[in-house]
Amino acid sequence: MTTTTRPTQPIGDLLRQWRKRRLLSQLELAGQAEISPRHLSFIENGRSAPSRDIVLRLAEALGLELRERNPLLLAAGYAPVYHETSLEAPHMGAVRAMLRQVLAAHEPYPAVVLDRYWNRVEANQPAMLFRVGVSEELLREPLNLLRLTLHPEGLAPLITNLGEWRAHLLSRLRQQVIATADPHIIKLHDELVAYPCAQPEPGIELPGPGDIAVPLRMSYGEHTLNFFSTMATFGTPLDITVAELAIESFYPADPATAEVLRTTTW
Structure with missing residues (x-):
């Protein structure tokens, strides 16, 4: 089955919270995700909608576990990509x-x-x-x-x-x-x-x-x-x-x- 928890916050707010939790500046996170700091700033401020690829690159750069990546995708308007399957399946x-x-x-x-x-x-x-x-x-x-x-x-x-x-x-x-x-x-x-x-x-x-x-x-x-x-x-x-x-x-x-x-x- 796929984890489909609905996001309660916009993608920009979620990214900002994770970035601050990781003690990263916008410049540092943008560099690790290989996007421009300007683009990241626009995403966090809601002025730009990220592609699914960029969401996944940001999640990887933030070191998020698979469970935490699906809510980012949902907040950005994309379907979750990681499944949570019972071991009894x-x-x-x-x-x-x-x-x-x-x-x-x-x-x-x-x-x-x-x-x-x-x-x-x-x-x-x-x-x-x-x-x-x-x-x-x-x-x-x-x-x-x-x-x-x-x-x-x-x-x-x-x-x-x-x-x-x-x-x-x-x-x-x-x-x-x-x-x-x-x-x-x-x-x-x-x-x-x-x-x-x-x-x-x-x-x-x-x-x-x-x-x-x-x-x-x-x-x-x-x-x-x-x-x-x-x-x-x-x-x-x-x-x-x-x-x-x-x-x-x-x-x-x-x-x-x-x-x-x-x-x-x-």
């Missing part, structure tokens, strides 16, 4: 199969597929680790990984470096707020910020001796498990749903963690 079977193949190949280490709002789409069996000790309320669908991690009835009591990990996650979410201005993401951020945390949260992530990434350290029975994680996305997506999927893969940061994961049956 028959022709998305290849995408689902690829995701499950990647998750299975990562075992015995945890991996999850997330959507734009950090809701779980798929997960492998070792990711059951992240459900241990979590309240049933937080495990209801849609299962939000950030809420599950930072909520006091979620994983938070088990995370031994909660202040550090919380600051890291909230920093990532704030970057997403800046990039998208999505009200749902802003609401999620405000909810998570209000959760209690007894540990100090670093304002700026600085590496300690030997650190190469922010670790996730959590208690599991008599063990303390140490992880680092990576995020992977589709390289050339043309569908909104696919563009917004991310695979977060967790790797053991020490031999003891690897051994626990290899010898645990989920």
Whole structure:
């Protein structure tokens, strides 16, 4: 299906808002989009109607995600070009199969597929680790990984470096707020910020001796498990749903963690 949300503002107003959010001058944005500053000024002031090609070039120069490009097209009088297709659609079977193949190949280490709002789409069996000790309320669908991690009835009591990990996650979410201005993401951020945390949260992530990434350290029975994680996305997506999927893969940061994961049956 195609996202057809009607614009509430003229194309010029939307462009100006995104340009200011990106801290770009008209001269800078025009240069990146390869149009004249005069033409951009006329578009923003409603004195000129941009072609569809120029709208897409401006969206690309602004670094807008696919979801944000359709409203620009609609505001300029053009049909949306990017579809948002349910993963349950028959022709998305290849995408689902690829995701499950990647998750299975990562075992015995945890991996999850997330959507734009950090809701779980798929997960492998070792990711059951992240459900241990979590309240049933937080495990209801849609299962939000950030809420599950930072909520006091979620994983938070088990995370031994909660202040550090919380600051890291909230920093990532704030970057997403800046990039998208999505009200749902802003609401999620405000909810998570209000959760209690007894540990100090670093304002700026600085590496300690030997650190190469922010670790996730959590208690599991008599063990303390140490992880680092990576995020992977589709390289050339043309569908909104696919563009917004991310695979977060967790790797053991020490031999003891690897051994626990290899010898645990989920």
